[in-house]
Amino acid sequence: MILSSKFESYTEAMRALPAHTSLTKAQLLTEEFLIERCGPADMYYAPHNEYMNRSAQVVIIGLTPGWTQMKAAFEEARRGLELGLTQEAISKAAKEEASFAGTMRHNLTGMLNTLGLHHYLGIPSCGELFLGHRNLLHTTSLLRYPVFIGEKNYTGSNPDLLTTAFLRERALAFLAEELSLLDRPLIIPLGKKVEGVMHLARKEGILDPARCLWGFPHPSGANGHRLKQFNANLEEMRRRLREIGGAG
Template identity: 50%
Template sequence: MLLTSRLEQYREAILSLPGDRPLTREELLTGTFRLHREGRVEVYYAPHGEYVNPAARLVIIGITPGWTQMELAFRTARRLLGEGVPLEETARLVKREARFAGGMRRNLEDMLEGLGLPRLLGVPDAGALFGGGGGEGEALLHTTSMLRDPVFAGGRNYTGHNPALPASPFLLEAARASLAHELPLLRRPLIVPLGKIVEAVLRHMAEDGFLDSGQVLWGFPHPSGANGHRHAQFAGNREPMQAAAEVFFGGG
């Protein structure tokens, strides 16, 4: 289902983009797609976050889409809209194509496998959750970001630091508002927060009674290759995360 009407709102602007090559920052990081600017922080629209899968049993939450995801999302939306694909199907396929693109997805799949989540969900491997092997497992997964729209700080992908998200009233409120809009549309899935920044926001929301702390897989590292501590973090938290997943899905 569509989260907002923004894909329709931006349809003509997306169709006006070149359709025969990768898109540039000069074409996307413009006033046309800019949603907000505060100091060195800029927020842009991208068609990556317009679809939600309400039947998902597993939800993975990142910080915010980066440039790679943003460009791929626009390029995919440009192609699909140009082919006359309906808005909701365009949004679904854009999310499928762009989510956690690149090496981060491989790292993420390895950690999901390491926790036995594919087995608990009844799929052959983690790749099936991302549309591999015929795509049946894809119906079990929803991916999103707590800052659903791409955020850049000083022109670089925002990582949750500089400015620190908990210390930025604008970004913290944007994250909470985004999750407060999206999570109630889901049917109590297991939530995997990617890294400490996302986890901190979810802890606050759990303390406020917005969600059940028992549905969050606390301690999951951010899968970015830039996180050189992810292997040690995963090894240190693996057993309690496995136990929590088994209990959540009734296997423990």
């Protein structure tokens, strides 16, 4: 399903993007695609997190789409518009192309396999979540649309996500909307910044903490401590996964 009508607002701007070439920040980080600005934080449109897989058994939640994901989503959407596909088909294809695109997807699937999530789901490998078993997965971000500080990916700091009203309120609103549409999936928040908002959501009654796998690091290559964090929390995450699986 589609979560908003924003796609229609940006369709003509997406059609006007140059075809058959790699898109640049100069073409996408523009006033034309700007949704909101608050202090140093700029939130831009991207089409991939418009799509919602309501039947997902696993939901992986990142912080906000980075440039790699934004670029991949726009290039896929541009292709879909050229082919005359529907909004839902375009947004779904953009989601499949952009979700944790780049080295993050490799890092993420490696850690999920080590965790044993594929056994929990009954599939050969967690890489299949991005291929033939995509129906089991919903990926999203606390901040549904890409946020940049200047032209740099927002990392949850400077300004701090939890203490900046604009960002905190958007994150909680997006999270509440998506969780209300899902049927008790396993939820994997990526990294401490995301977990901080998830704990706030728990206090506000938005989130069932019993369905969450706490302690999973963000898979970005920029997170040099991810393997240390993952290994430190591995046995506890495996225990939680067994508990959640047993609870159905």
